Amino acid sequence: MQQPPMKIALHYEMEVDPRSYTEYDIWHNVLEQIVAGERAGFWGAFSVEHHFNPGYSHVPAPEILLAAASQRTKTIRLGTAVRLLPLNDPIHTAESFASIDILSNGRLEFGVGRGVSEVEFEIWKQPSPYGETAAANKELFLEYCDLVRKCWTEENVTFHGKYYQVTSPVTIVPKPLQKPAPRMWASTTSRTSQEQNLGRGMHMLTGTILGGFENITGDTASAREVWKKFGHDRREALEVGCMVPLFCAKTTREAMVMVRPHHAYYIEQLCRFFAPRDPEERRKRLAAIPPGRKPYWEQPPSWEQALSERMIIVGSPDDCIRQIREYERAGITLILGLMQMGGIAHDKVMRSIELMGREVIPHLAKG
Template sequence: MKFGLFYQIQVPKPWDEESEARRIWEALDQIAYAEEMGYDSVWFSEHHFRPVWSHNSAPDLTLAAVSQRTSRIRLGVGVVLAPIHHPLHTAARMATLDILSNGRVDVGLGRTGYPYQLTPYGTQLEDTRGMWEEFAQVLPRIWTEEIVSHEGRYYQIPPRQVLPKPLQKPHPPLWSACSSDETTRTAAELGLGALVGSEGGPDKVGDVLQLHQEMQKSAKPAGGMVNNHNALMTAGFCHEDAKEIEGRGTELIGWYMDQQRERARLVWQGVDPATVPPDYQGYYERDMKLAAGPHPGDATASEVVGRGTSFCVGTPDQCIKFFESYEEMGIEQVFLLSAIGPARHEEVMNTLSMFGKHVIPHFRAKEQAQASSGISSAAND
């Protein structure tokens, strides 16, 4: 199992003139330290018009800075919001980032689950699935074909030589956020890796993995490269003191849950329910329920932390147990959001340290033992 970091650049209020800048500079310091502690990757989301939750509208620029402060860890965008970009633009920027990082880039693609981020760019909700799918077909062709041209429903590209080309061949690995069966099915058929959130718990994650693996058997990637890997994204807090976990860890997860409700109240503003496309109905109904919460019977932050299946909050041993439960179902990588809203820089650094000293070495030792056992078995055959 590989370990990475995940960043939203969350900036809780009250703000001062340096609040945003401070969080970005802290993230750069945290990532440099994470590389020293053995982490394998760092991923940045892309969100727009999401105050407090995510001040991270230009993740490729932030990762360009990361590329100059690190030498080993992979750099991922999770995810490029395809319906508000053009594939030519994304291809050039990601190829440049791949060069700057000496071939360490991963590119996730998504369409966003709500209209609030789309309408300022002139994108219609009913077009997003088609745009995302066509984008995913065109992007690898731009990277791999010397002269590319395309005539599609959403993108028309006359014959052009698009430069620069990425260092990785045939192209950087492509991923997709997989939150619905339809998206997971299409992502797998396009040869994209699966990015899965932990909030739904092991049953939901297991269903996504099973569907993704099954549908990739018939994958037809445009660039000739199938990414058959997966990764789990989760929020987390690790500390040696159980009282800190019960107190501060629960407080941070409570903030995270509250912000999910605030998101739900924001992102459908001004939308007539009758105009919501069929493939967005599930997102709309989920968010309307979430926006009206919390409801009687909903799990509290303390109960969610105590359950230990949706978020990674605990001692190093508890975090190991959390990840082993997902490893058993086939999860290969995990991306940890440790810079949760109110978390102070020193708290984030402590979580990174706990993972670097205890959690990551545990899985590395396990892998080495399994490899040695395989070598011994082969020698005895």
């Protein structure tokens, strides 16, 4: 089955840089941007879920953002990238997101992940994806994935898992509008997780924000092998979404000057958030770093490194088209573009969205 055509979506961390705007501003600005994105021809709009991270991410409940966006839009897909399944009751999750699928007239894209912040797991007393609890975190995540889908597709649900039990049959309502269920995506970073996530029919989410572009082609090739191995290619082609900062301006220089300081702030916040606290996890990551390079939590990627390693898509419309085509050739089918990053002004983001709609997205649609 052929690789699906490239699609562009907006992606939100919901940062609050106090030098630029408030929490109130970011929520209302993002809703305006999603409406503008639909008008400009963006395929989707996605939100993360994070907790206890002032500055970096102020969206603990993406379902609320998506519900609000669903009432302001008609066609743009609305998704999570990602819902932190281990931190949320799976039945409540199934109910909430089925409701969003109904409110949006069947536009939900449901992305899930295991989580990264150790603080979040400490507060909710769930196994983190690091150290001695890593295996339990993965088991719990996969169990919850199975239960959410079961809630969406079956009546009289029972479930006898290691971490969650439904002993008396219950029917979860409402059911999503999309049948048999909304498309699921999963954050996928290794061959093992490809087997587990893609094997279940979930599409793939990855990113180049910290890891760069280098390994994308190999990852997408192995992902398509796994997809075919489980027979999913007979039903539909694998979609691979990639989270990456994205900004378009009239000229290359204008885009670079406009974005550089905001990208620096974003990367600083991101590295603070992702820095491993678990000693074993820290040692494991240090062992994988090439000689002569410092870990990102000690030395965040510079602007020059972000450009040279293709951690960002930035420039004029022609620049953005060329860079997006590179991602497409590497097997990516969906760019989740982080345009509202690091305190960049709302009006600049709106102009960038409009420019993408006029001069980039129509060109991509031509193939």
